[in-house]
Amino acid sequence: MVMRLLVLALLLMQPLPGPAQVAPAPADAARAQRTPDIHFAATPQPVVDAMLKLAGVTAADTVFDLGSGDGRLVILAAQKYGARGIGIELQPRLVAISREVAREGGVADRVTFIEGDLFAADISAATVVTLWLSPSVNARLGPKLQQELRPGTRIVSHQFPIEGWTPSAVVHVDDDRTDLFLWVVPPR
Ligand SMILES: C[S@@+](CC[C@H](N)C(=O)[O-])C[C@H]1O[C@@H](n2cnc3c(N)ncnc32)[C@H](O)[C@@H]1O
Secondary structure (H helix, E strand, O other): OHHHHHHHHHHHHOOOOOHHHOOOOHHHHHHHHOOOOOOOOOOOHHHHHHHHHHHOOOOOOEEEEEOOOOOHHHHHHHHHHOOEEEEEEOOHHHHHHHHHHHHHOOOOOOEEEEEOOOOOOOOOOOOEEEEOOOHHHHHHHHHHHHHHOOOOOEEEEEOOOOOOOOOOEEEEEOOOOEEEEEEEOOOO
C-alpha cells in the first residue's frame, strides 16, 4: 500500500503534457514577439477613395497596402477598379477580418492577405503601394521601396512624407484635414 502511494505521488510530480508545457515553435515565437510598428487605425472611406484616385488605380494594377489593417484599401481597389490587391498585416485578428470582408464583398479571388512583417515581405510585384504608417516607419521603409519597386510604381502615403523623398504631388483631402503624398518610382 505504501509503495502504491509512493508511485502515485511520483507520477503526480511529473509535469503534465499540455499547451503550457510545450515550447513554442521558433516561427510562432518570433511572430508572438513582433510588435506592430504602429497601432491600427482605419483610413476613413473618403480618404481611401482619394488615395486610390491619386494613385490612378486601374484593373491593370496590383495594389499593395503595407500594414493593411482591416483590408479596406485593397478591397476597395478590387471592388471599384477591378485591381488585384495584396495586404500585408502583422495582426492575425485583422488579417482574419480582412479575409472575411473580402469574401463578403465578392473580391476574395482578387485580393490576398498575408500575415507577416511588411519589412520582410516581397513587394516587387506591386504597381501601386499604399501606406498609413508614421514618419519614422516611412523613413525606415524608404530604402526597401527604392530597392524592390519597379520604375513607374506609384506610392501613396496617407498623412506622412518619406524623409528625403520629393513627392510628385501633395493633395489635401477630407476638408483639408489630411495630406496625401504621391511618388512615382523613377527609372533606374
Ligand atoms: C494606421 S494602420 C493603417 C491600416 C490601413 N492601411 C488603413 O489605412 O486603413 C497601420 C497598420 O499597420 C500594421 N503594422 C504595423 N507594423 C507592421 C509591420 N511591421 N508589418 C505589418 N503590419 C504592420 C498595424 O497592425 C496596423 O494595422
